[in-house]
Amino acid sequence: MKAKRLAYLFLLLPQLAILGGCASQPVTLTDPERDPWEAYNRKIFSFNMKLDDAVARPVAEGYNAIIPEKPRRGIRNFFVNLSYPVTFLNLVLQGKFEDSLTATGRFLMNSTVGVLGVVDVATKVEIPEFDEDFGQTLAVWGWKNSRYLVMPVFGPYTIRDFIGRSFYGYFHPISYVAREYNNYIPMVVDLIALRAELLPFQAELDAANDPYILVRDAFLQNREYRIFDGNPPEPDYDAMLEEY
Secondary structure (H helix, E strand, O other): HHHHHHHHOOOHHHHHHHHHHHOOHHHHHHHHHHOOOOHHHHHHHHHHHHHHHHHHHHHHHHHHHOHHHHHHHHHHHHHHHHHHHHHHHHHHOOOOOOHHHHHHHHHHHHHOOOOOOOOOOOHHHHOOOOOOOHHHHHHHOOOOOOOOOOOOOEEEEEEHHHHHHHHHHHHHHHHHHHHOOOOOHHHHHHHHHHHHOOHHHHHHHOOOOOHHHHHHHHHHHHHHHHHHOOOOOOHHHHHHHHOO
C-alpha cells in the first residue's frame, strides 16, 4: 500500500510534461469557454503544486543525483517502449493502419535489438515515433472540444482526456502488473524517472507570472497539437478578442 500511495503522489505534475511537450510551440491564449471552472481549478492547481514541492520534486532530484545520465535515459526508453501496445491500439482505433504497422516495427526492434527498449535503436534508424492515447482517439471520433479540469493529485486534463486516460491506464502493461499482481514498483519507478526528466522545465514554471495560465494554455495547445498530428487549425483570434 505504501508503494501505491507513492505512485499516486508522483502523478502530481503532468503539467511539467506538457511544458516539455510544448517547448518548441508558441503558447496561445485559451478560449475562456474551455475553462469555466477556473476558480475551482486554481485551488486544486495550488494544492498539487505544494504537494509536488514537498514530495515528488525532492525525490526526483535525489534520483538524478544518484543515477547517472545514461542509465536514466535507458530507464525512460524502457518505459516509453512499454507503452507502445497501447499506442498501437489507438492508431488502429483512429484508422491509422499504416502508422500502426510502423509502430509495431518500432516496438519489436526496440524490444529485441534494443534490449527490451533500453536502447532506442528505432530512432537511430529513423523509424517514426508515435504518441497516441484514448483521449486523442475520442477527439478523432468527434469529441473535439472539452472543458478544462484540474484533478487533485492527477493534474490538468479535459473531461474527454480524463475519460480517455482511464482507458489508457487500464490497458497499459504497468497498470496490468499493478492490478493483477499488486506490484506497484514498476509504476513508481516510471513516475520517478518521468518526474526527474522534467526537472529542467521547473525553472520555466517557477518564473511564470501566472503558472496556472501557463500550464492551462500549454496543456490545451499540446493536446490540440497531438490530436491534429502536429498541424492544428489556426485559432480564431478575432472571436477570442471579442470574448475578452
